[in-house]
Amino acid sequence: MEYEIIHLPKEKWKGTVIPLKYTTDTYYDVCVDKTENGYGIAIEKQAFLEPITYASEADDSEDKLYGDHWENAYAWGVLVNGELIAAIETDQELWSNRLRITELWVAEPYQKQGIGHALLEVAKEQARRERRRAIILETQSCNVNAVDFYEHEGFRLIGMDTCCYNNNDLERKEVRLEFGWFLEEKQQLSRDWIDIRKETESDWYNVELITQHAFWNKYQPGCVEHYLVHHLRQHEDYLPALSRVAVKDGEIIGCVMYTKSQVVDGLSTHEVITFGPLCVEPKWQGCGVGELLIKETMKLAASEGYKGVIIFGEADYYPKFGFKTCDHFNITTADGKNFAAFMGMELVEGSMQGIQGKFYESNVFSQLSKEAVEAYNENFPPLQKLQFPGQWS
Template identity: 70%
Template sequence: MEYEIIHLPKETWKGTIIPIRYKTKKYYDVIVNKNDNGFAIEIEKKDFTEPVTHTPEEYDFPDKLYEDHWENAYAWGVLDKGELVAAIETDPELWSNRLRVTELWVAEKYQKQGIGHTLIEMAKEQARRERRRAIILETQSCNVNAIDFYQHEGFTFIGMDTCCYKNNDLQRKEVRLELGWFPEKKRRISAEEIEIRMETKDDWYNVELMAQRAFWNKHHLGCDEHYLVHKLREDKDYLPELSRIAVKDGKVIGCIMYSKSRIVDGADTHEIITFGPLCVEPKWQGCGVGELLLRETMNLATNKGYKGIVIFGEPDYYPRIGFKTCDNFNITTADGRNFDAFMGIELTQDGMKGIKGKFYESEAFENLPEEEVEEYNKKFPKLQKLRFPGQWD
């Protein structure tokens, strides 16, 4: 596909009409029959006697981006010479942890060029990032091309509404169909299936490449974690004796890097450790690789006499390993704050008892100038910077 997908900001694109139109010679006939045991439903592709065309003009409420009832909508699209020629919009259904595709449109001239597939992949990537259990969407039983496209993209029939548009939708052959896509359930990997070891110089490039893929567009446009990996190796606070990589079938699929940090309480300074980045190849995320790395290296740190670990990390992940927010340890950030993502864990019973104050990590975490990161990116295959919901900036 030669066209670039971009984020369509709400403040610019709210109210933009999506001119969905299509012509079809076929339809999926929906037949609902009541019988003694309940209902029998049949859905079968059939031919119209004459082609049917649907246009935006026939509807009282044409499709628009960022409608008010989609409170958390997010849209991407394709522009050609400043004109919108394709778009997808999503909105998370928070109560059921599903992601709804509220709009998907590709102008006729631009169809069959892979744009629709790429837009659906954006929704799948969002669902993966947000750990949604499904993607759902609506289409019409007479929009055969759309139904066939969605099935090709892995969607399946999950339900219908026989009076969504009018009370005679069944007779008009325009029934609302609900389709769904379900992420592949990942199998947790066992310790016997991977090798956890120290990295060698020959691993450096592959470790950094994996780190870049793991964090790309996660917290910001692009990422700098792969450059942090590079910088940490040169830093006086780096702890290679604790840091490890995970290797499967000869490929690096994860890494965890440790460094010295300190808790300062007036004139008193206590040495402690932190880790970061902890990263896993996207293909293997959700399979337990990060936890295996973490548990093994925590044992190493305990055996070397370290008292505890303090991190900035994902609050929906680390507490199940045993991490607690740092207010439990009378520890704050350097500027005196506490929040859910600032956590710690004692490596021995009462290991951090008597340690209190402000947390300071290695200067390597702060010394990542954007221009240096951009220059370092030239070492790796080019990746597109894209906006996703939940990014920090």
């Protein structure tokens, strides 16, 4: 049976009790000894004389979704006939750039069916999207099944607290253990390792597929960018002479597409260009592919005589290439606004002097109906739509 993971909105699910309960006949015995040169710590699996059962409500510490002490909590879950049978909740530990899993629970009849793994994959995706350096979580030394599960999912022990629940946690054999999962450190690709070239018709499907993968659930549940790529190729504003794909070992791993755009000041119209989508296959993100595509194609655009590039993009990414917010150029959006994600860059020093007014991107970006996108999705393997913190919708 397949289970759909959905977002659990705070306004509806705050205060929902998570009935954590487990029975175990083993535990990890934690021993901390002072030695002549420091401390000796041993954690070894041992057997209880008889099985014990733990339930959170039994000690007046009920676990609940969206607890008041979690300021940035976000939860997902699985419903069966309207009943919550599994849930995961995360909270952004902003000061350390880590993501904490605050709750993870699967009802006993639904355990060992892959639901816990699927919920953890959602948290891992959130960590990747937010560029967190790690995911951390808490479990107890007596919850051996949980420890084994987290280790199987790639988590490792990073610390402990011997008096978290009571002052005699060591004696009670219930010590708080902290586990962490760390995002993979990516190797930067040099220009010599990839081929950057024009797209061919035989590339179309793969380019759209990696675009879908790159943008899926990024700005909204699902995405439209793969359909935009398809639609863009037939549009009069598309600039195939500037657009490029990145290829490694025969596999397309990235692409960037350019369009004509305009800055209008009264009766004066100035042509500029815009790139987007710029995308990289997720497994190659963080390896510098996007940077290589941007730098190479902007050099090409400058050699072709274009004066400037204006984009809507991530405000913490593009300034490293020299992009500035458009108020530096006296350029606003079509409705007269400026904001951090609205940026421009001269392709040659001083080339945008005298260009000011209101920016108008190609109308290709406004010709993407929801119905057309959904119909086009049928050309690709199905992906689950999910809500994440920070999405536009």
